[in-house]
Amino acid sequence: MTLNPGTDLRSDALSEIRINTPAVERRAATLPARRSLKRDHQAAWLLNAVRCIDLTTLAGDDTPDRVARLCAKARQPIAPELLEAMGVSGLTTGAVCVYPTMIAPAKRALGNSGIPVASVATGFPAGLMPLNLRLAEVLYAVEHGADEIDIVITRAHVLRGEWTALYDELRAMREACGSAKMKAILATGDLKSLENVARASHVAMQAGADWIKTSTGKEAVNATLPVSLVMCRAIRDYRDQTGHVVGFKPAGGLRTAKDALNWQVLMAEELGRDWLRPELFRIGASSLLGDIERQISHYVTGRYAAAHRQAIA
Incomplete structure (x- = not known):
């Protein structure tokens, strides 16, 4: 996946965006039933979800x-005896996501595994810091080896319709990221309407975002299928x-194996199978992996393992 070069801001087109909210909600409600994934197919889709997870720790007591x-869990996300029984090898998560001060420990621990290190930045999760300090945090993350930067936008720009200000902010962040890939977190639970979600998505992509991301995981409402549908269509x-x-x-909010399947169905239905790979699809999660491993254990052994047997860290 090459970096998104972005485009000039097309602010004139933003005012023309209209979202039929009831239609979006109906479409999102039908998505989980559009594909019947049983046994071998379900297990394969769950393993694919594992390779698309950004395994995350963003706690105040991280060490x-x-x-x-x-x-270590990112390098061996599923118990080796389960993978051996399925004839699978080399499975890792898509990335590890940490705070900027934890980049160096993550790089050391991952070694030559090829697993990218993603870092949140720009005053995560609220983003309510002066722009120069947010850009300094991006530069710090890049200097310490982050392969991907998860930035947060200023929600007030969206709520006020200040699209040029939002574009300029994101463009500056894109430049600060350099060769690192940029994920633009829209914090959709704070944006009040699906029209705002769609407009913010377009501005972020025009400014050069390589991924657009629903949430920080800290909002009252995080990833939902209707919001995700609007972003995928953008x-x-x-x-x-x-x-x-x-x-x-x-x-944010994706905790069960069923969630992992539902969002993959969304990607396949709306964007195609090319988006079912870690270069174009990531799931921000921590607890999700434990439930997926439990389902994989049931597939292999016919029994559900106790949740504590699939510790994620």
């Missing part, structure tokens, strides 16, 4: 040792208009 344990429109391909990351 290098905690991060090292998380990285990605499709952007690709059709520019030829540039942008990824999608739902985060």
Whole structure:
């Protein structure tokens, strides 16, 4: 996946965006039933979800040792005896996501595994810091080796319709990221309407976001299927208009294997199978992996393992 170069801001088109909320909600409600995934197919889709997870720790008491344990789980996310029984090898998560000060411990723990390190930045989760300080945090993350930067937008720009200000802010962040890929967190639970979600999605992509991401995981409402549907259709429109391909990351609230299946069905239905790979689809999660491993254990052994047997870190 190449970096999204972005485009000039097309503010005139933003005012034309209209969302039929009842239609979006009806479509989202039918998505989980659109594909019947049983036995072998379900297990395969669950393993695919694992390779698309950004395994995350964003706790106030994070330490290098905690991060090292998380990285060990990222390198071996499913018990080796389960993978051996399925004839699978080399499975890892899509990335490990940490705070900027934990980048160096994560890089050491991951070694030459090839697993990217993602770092939140720009005053995560609220983003209510002066822009120069937010950009300094991006530069700090890049200097310490982050491969991907999860930035947060200023929600007030969206709520006030200040699209040029939002674009300029995101463009500056894109430049600060350099060769690192940028995920733009829209904090959709704070944006009040699906029209605002769609407009913010387009501005983020025009400014050069490589992924657009639903949430920080700290809002009262995080990833939902209706919001995700609107964002995926914005990605499709952007690709059709520019030829540039942008990824999608739902985060916050995805906790069960069923959630992992539902969001993959959304990607397949709305964007196609190309988006069922970690280059274009990530799931921001921590507890999700434990439930997926429990379902994989049931598939292999016919029994559900106790949740404490699938510790994630």
